[in-house]
Amino acid sequence: MHPPEIRARARRLYLAGATVAEAARAVGVSYPTVRQWCKVRPEPKQQGTELRCFRCRSDVDNPTDPEQYAYLLGLYLGDGHLVTTARVPVLRVSCADAWPGLITACEKAMRNVLAGAVQRVRHQGCVVVQSYGKHWPCLLPQHGPGKKHERPTVLADWQRTIIEAHPGDFIRGLFHSDGCRFANRVVVSGKQYVYPRYMFTNESADIMGLCQWALDLLGIAWRMNRHNSLSVARRNAVAALDRHVGPKS
Numbered sequence: 001m002h003p004p005e006i007r008a009r010a011r012r013l014y015l016a017g018a019t020v021a022e023a024a025r026a027v028g029v030s031y032p033t034v035r036q037w038c039k040v041r042p043e044p045k046q047q048g049t050e051l052r053c054f055r056c057r058s059d060v061d062n063p064t065d066p067e068q069y070a071y072l073l074g075l076y077l078g079d080g081h082l083v084t085t086a087r088v089p090v091l092r093v094s095c096a097d098a099w100p101g102l103i104t105a106c107e108k109a110m111r112n113v114l115a116g117a118v119q120r121v122r123h124q125g126c127v128v129v130q131s132y133g134k135h136w137p138c139l140l141p142q143h144g145p146g147k148k149h150e151r152p153t154v155l156a157d158w159q160r161t162i163i164e165a166h167p168g169d170f171i172r173g174l175f176h177s178d179g180c181r182f183a184n185r186v187v188v189s190g191k192q193y194v195y196p197r198y199m200f201t202n203e204s205a206d207i208m209g210l211c212q213w214a215l216d217l218l219g220i221a222w223r224m225n226r227h228n229s230l231s232v233a234r235r236n237a238v239a240a241l242d243r244h245v246g247p248k249s
């Protein structure tokens with residue numbers, strides 16, 4: 001006999017859009033058993049994501065929480081993937097340990113923007129936060145086959161409007177997924193000085209351009225170290241970025 005919470009978890013994953021095989025793998029129970037749980041006496045399917053998709057609803061054309069949308073778009077463009085070949089599209093964001101509270105913030109953003117259910121999948125060195133939803137592709141039209149840096153990334157006009165209104169949230173998402181804040185230590189005449197600085201690294205010239213654009217909107221000075229690496233190092237620029245991204249604690 002399997003504990004009821006395992007059974008409930010498998011059914012939740014299935015109802016959220018996972019296949020029986022995915023649900024079986026996630027809970028570590030055999031396929032036939034999980035199939036029995038999911039298919040034999042299925043509960044009514046949960047309300048899909050359609051009702052929450054602001055691109056498909058006729059009565060609204062903006063996200064209810066545009067700050068959270070801007071943040072999630074930043075996370076997605078940085079280190080997220082939208083898999084559209086699954087039975088139900090799945091949005092995955094890898095959360096490294098570098099930023100405290102990132103996993104919770106990512107889950108919150110997914111829920112506030114669209115998700116009914118969000119799962120954490122533990123991998124070595126990171127946690128992947130994922131959510132199944134038929135309407136993720138409406139909200140993240142930058143998805144496509146292959147790697148992000150091998151295809152163009154152009155924002156839709158409605159996305160640009162949201163980012164122009166909330167550039168700080170977008171920048172927080174980008175830096176939380178593909179950025180870091182570190183302390184540069186310099187010793188002058190035996191005295192140690194610490195200069196914090198931010199770096200953002202991304203192979204896509206388009207995504208780098210979006211990062212530069214949003215920093216310009218915020219009036220934060222940046223410079224390129226290499227074609228794929230941007231740094232924010234001036235004292236007042238670091239202080240401004242701390243207000244948006246939050247210093248590493």
Ligand SMILES: [Zn+2]
Pocket residue numbers: 050053054055056135138139
């Ligand atoms: Zn939609």
